[in-house]
Amino acid sequence: MKNTYRELIEQTYYFPQEGFDLKDGYLSFNDVDLKSLINKYGTPFRLYYLPKIREQIKNARGYFQKAFDKHHYQGNYEFCYCTKCNHFSHVIRTAMKENVSLETSSAFDIDLIERLHDNGRLDLDKYIVHNGYKTDDYIQKIGQLMNHGFNNTITVLDSAKEIPKLEALNVEGPIKIGLRVSIEEEPQAAYYTSRLGINKREIMDLVKEKILDNPKFELVMVHFFVDSGIGDNLYYWGEFQKGLNLFTQIKKIAPTLNALNIGGGFPIRNSLGFEYDHEYIVDEIVRNVKEACNDAGIKEPDLFTEFGKFTVGESGAVIFKVLEQKQQNDAELWYIIDNSLMNTIPDAWSINEKFILLPLNKWENMYKRVNIGGISCDHSDYYNSESLNQQILLPSFKDDDEEPLYIGFFHTGAYQDSISGYGGIKHCLIPSPRQVVVDVDENGNITDRLYRDEQNAQNMLDILGYNE
Numbered sequence: 331m332k333n334t335y336r337e338l339i340e341q342t343y344y345f346p347q348e349g350f351d352l353k354d355g356y357l358s359f360n361d362v363d364l365k366s367l368i369n370k371y372g373t374p375f376r377l378y379y380l381p382k383i384r385e386q387i388k389n390a391r392g393y394f395q396k397a398f399d400k401h402h403y404q405g406n407y408e409f410c411y412c413t414k415c416n417h418f419s420h421v422i423r424t425a426m427k428e429n430v431s432l433e434t435s436s437a438f439d440i441d442l443i444e445r446l447h448d449n450g451r452l453d454l455d456k457y458i459v460h461n462g463y464k465t466d467d468y469i470q471k472i473g474q475l476m477n478h479g480f481n482n483t484i485t486v487l488d489s490a491k492e493i494p495k496l497e498a499l500n501v502e503g504p505i506k507i508g509l510r511v512s513i514e515e516e517p518q519a520a521y522y523t524s525r526l527g528i529n530k531r532e533i534m535d536l537v538k539e540k541i542l543d544n545p546k547f548e549l550v551m552v553h554f555f556v557d558s559g560i561g562d563n564l565y566y567w568g569e570f571q572k573g574l575n576l577f578t579q580i581k582k583i584a585p586t587l588n589a590l591n592i593g594g595g596f597p598i599r600n601s602l603g604f605e606y607d608h609e610y611i612v613d614e615i616v617r618n619v620k621e622a623c624n625d626a627g628i629k630e631p632d633l634f635t636e637f638g639k640f641t642v643g644e645s646g647a648v649i650f651k652v653l654e655q656k657q658q659n660d661a662e663l664w665y666i667i668d669n670s671l672m673n674t675i676p677d678a679w680s681i682n683e684k685f686i687l688l689p690l691n692k693w694e695n696m697y698k699r700v701n702i703g704g705i706s707c708d709h710s711d712y713y714n715s716e717s718l719n720q721q722i723l724l725p726s727f728k729d730d731d732e733e734p735l736y737i738g739f740f741h742t743g744a745y746q747d748s749i750s751g752y753g754g755i756k757h758c759l760i761p762s763p764r765q766v767v768v769d770v771d772e773n774g775n776i777t778d779r780l781y782r783d784e785q786n787a788q789n790m791l792d793i794l795g796y797n798e
C-alpha cells in the first residue's frame with residue numbers, strides 16, 4: 331500500500347470520475363480550474379457551476395422518457411423544480427432555461443413567481459405546485475396568482491383546515507387542488523407519522539365529503555413524498571405502494587384526478603464511492619405505477635417530481651484554505667480552515683449530512699488523518715467523519731510550505747445557503763420575525779419597542795438577486 335494522497339484515492343475509488351479530475355496537480359471540478367478561481371477571488375468562496383443544473387434536469391427527463399418508452403406508459407412527465415432548495419435568481423433562471431415547472435413552499439415564493447413572470451421568464455401556463463403550510467398570506471397570494479392568469483396552479487392540501495380558506499378565495503373557476511398524503515416515518519425516527527400532509531385514514535372521507543361535489547375545487551393530484559429520500563429499500567417501496575394504492579382508490583371516484591406527484595428525495599453523490607442507479611429506480615417507479623393502474627383499470631396519471639437536491643446539489647462547492655495545523659494530542663490533528671463549517675455547510679453539523687471533501691492541491695504528499703475545524707468559537711464547528719474508514723484523510727503539509735493547502739466541500743448546492751441564512755435569506759423563505767426589545771427604565775417601568783418589523787418579500791428578493 332502506497333501512501334500519497336493521490337494513490338490513496340486512486341486505490342479506494344474510481345478516479346478520475348464525473349466532475350472530478352486532476353490537472354497539473356490541481357483538482358478540477360467539472361473542468362473548472364479551481365486554482366485560477368482561488369488566484370482571482372481568494373478564499374473562502376462558494377461556487378455555483380450552473381451548467382450542472384441543466385444537465386441534471388435533462389438527466390431526470392431522460393430517465394423518465396426511457397422508462398415510459400419501455401413500459402408504453404401513457405401519461406406525461408412533469409419536472410418541477412422545488413424552489414426551496416436554492417432560490418437564487420441565477421439558479422432558478424438557469425432551471426427555467428430548461429422550461430421547468432415550479433413548486434413553491436411559502437408566501438414569499440409567490441412574490442418570486444410573480445417577479446419571474448414580470449421579467450418574462452415564466453409563462454402563465456406553467457405548472458406551479460403549491461406545497462407547504464398555507465398561512466393566510468400564502469393562500470391570498472395563491473389567489474392573486476390565479477387572478478393574474480396563472481391557469482395551472484395546483485394547491486396541494488397539507489391539511490383539511492385549508493379547505494374553508496381556499497373556498498373563501500375570490501377567484502374565477504375551480505381551484506385545482508392536490509392532496510398530500512402523510513407518510514409513516516422509518517422505524518428509527520423520533521415520531522411515527524409525518525406532520526406534513528393529510529392522514530391516510532382521513533383522506534377518502536375528505537374527498538367524498540368536502541371535495542368531490544364542491545364546485546370550487548377540481549381534484550387533479552395526489553402527492554406523497556418520502557422525505558428520507560427515494561431509496562431502493564423496503565421502507566421506501568412500502569410507502570410508495572401505500573401512496574399508489576391510495577391514488578388508485580381516489581381515482582376510481584374522482585375522474586378529474588390525473589397526476590401523481592412523488593415529491594423530491596432523488597439522491598446525489600455525497601461520496602466518491604456513491605452507488606445509486608437512478609435509471610433503474612425510475613424504471614421501477616414507472617413500472618409499478620403502470621401495473622397498479624392496469625390492475626385497477628384506470629388511466630395512468632401524469633407523473634410529477636419536485637427534485638430539489640438532485641437539480642442543484644451537485645452544482646455547488648465551497649472552497650477553503652487551511653490556515654493552520656494543530657496537533658492537540660498524539661492522535662488528533664486539526665486543520666483549521668478560513669471560515670466556519672456551521673455557517674457554510676450547516677447540514678454537516680446539524681443533520682450529519684455528508685459532502686464530498688477533497689483537497690485541491692498537494693495530492694503527491696503523504697496523507698494524514700485529520701479533523702477539520704472552523705474559526706468560529708463554537709466547539710461544534712468541525713467536520714470529522716467521512717465514508718473513507720469513518721475518518722478524514724487529507725494531504726500532509728509543512729507549516730513553512732510556500733503554498734497553503736486548499737480543500738473543497740463539493741455537491742453543497744442544495745439548502746446550505748438558505749439554512750445558513752446567507753445575507754438574510756431563510757429556509758423556505760420564511761421571514762425573520764419582528765424583533766421586540768424589552769427593558770426597564772430608570773424609574774423601574776418596563777418599556778418595549780419594535781426594533782425591526784418582520785422581514786418582507788422585497789428584502790428577500792433583493793438578496794436573491796431578483797432586482798438586478
Ligand SMILES: Cc1ncc(COP(=O)(O)O)c(C=O)c1O
Binds near residue numbers: 412596640
Ligand atoms: C414537498 C417537497 N417537495 C420536494 C422537496 C425536495 O426534496 P429534495 O431536495 O430532497 O429533492 C421537499 C424538500 O423538503 C419537499 O418538502
